[in-house]
Amino acid sequence: MLHVQNVTRRFGAKSAVDQASFSVSGSAFVGVIGRSGAGKSTLLRMMNRLTDATAGEIVFEGRNILALQGADKRAWQSQCAMIFQQFNLVPRMDVASNVLHGILNRRSTLATMFNVWPEADILRALTILDRLGIAEQAPLRAEALSGGQQQRVAIARALMQDPKIILADEPIASLDPMNAQVVMDTLRRIHDEDGRMVIANLHTLDTARRYCDRVIGMRDGRIVFDGTPDQLTTSVARDIYGADDSFNESATSTAIPADTAYAETMLA
Numbered sequence: 001m002l003h004v005q006n007v008t009r010r011f012g013a014k015s016a017v018d019q020a021s022f023s024v025s026g027s028a029f030v031g032v033i034g035r036s037g038a039g040k041s042t043l044l045r046m047m048n049r050l051t052d053a054t055a056g057e058i059v060f061e062g063r064n065i066l067a068l069q070g071a072d073k074r075a076w077q078s079q080c081a082m083i084f085q086q087f088n089l090v091p092r093m094d095v096a097s098n099v100l101h102g103i104l105n106r107r108s109t110l111a112t113m114f115n116v117w118p119e120a121d122i123l124r125a126l127t128i129l130d131r132l133g134i135a136e137q138a139p140l141r142a143e144a145l146s147g148g149q150q151q152r153v154a155i156a157r158a159l160m161q162d163p164k165i166i167l168a169d170e171p172i173a174s175l176d177p178m179n180a181q182v183v184m185d186t187l188r189r190i191h192d193e194d195g196r197m198v199i200a201n202l203h204t205l206d207t208a209r210r211y212c213d214r215v216i217g218m219r220d221g222r223i224v225f226d227g228t229p230d231q232l233t234t235s236v237a238r239d240i241y242g243a244d245d246s247f248n249e250s251a252t253s254t255a256i257p258a259d260t261a262y263a264e265t266m267l268a
Contacts, residue, residue, distance in 0.1 A: 007056035031212035081158035102160030148179025
């Protein structure tokens, strides 16, 4: 059980996140939507402890993770894996090593410097890559891969941590529609097969409706919607995005091949 209770992050006089509260039980797939600057990324970064909160609590399995320090904080970051919009891979490093870096904080500094890994860890990394359909890319440099492949490598690195929660911060924002679908299909399959909680920041209503069990809408740092995808109506979207009466959620859609039976709706 995850409880986010009145979590706030201030930067000077401005609140990037303002008293955000919600709870997630079980292995839900939660989408967080809102326009740029709504506080979505800051919220996820506080959950992963990449950014400190100004106030509030985030309680997981009875522990306030905002109070963790040192080794306890690093252990939490292993349990709560982060996937980024720009992949955060080491471009000149081979794919397998990038995946293995998911467990860097469990390794000695000397072993890491010489890129020495136990055979069991290497086999596990290759197994994860195979599961995601990119095992043949294991010896290639990460920079040689397409954006969609690089994001799947980032997902594999997260899985290498064996996390209880996966946080995905705009995981498809820099991808074309076909690769975006592959990445979202991958995250949903991981959720379904592994029973892992997934919380993803998303820019598109159709993506949230298609993949998420639950959707949280943020506006100006506050949570203004928390419900099921079928409750995410155009009227609700207007409230989340602060649009006027001319709001049209399909006005800037991105076309993809019809045989995918999937339409992305992009929101400014």
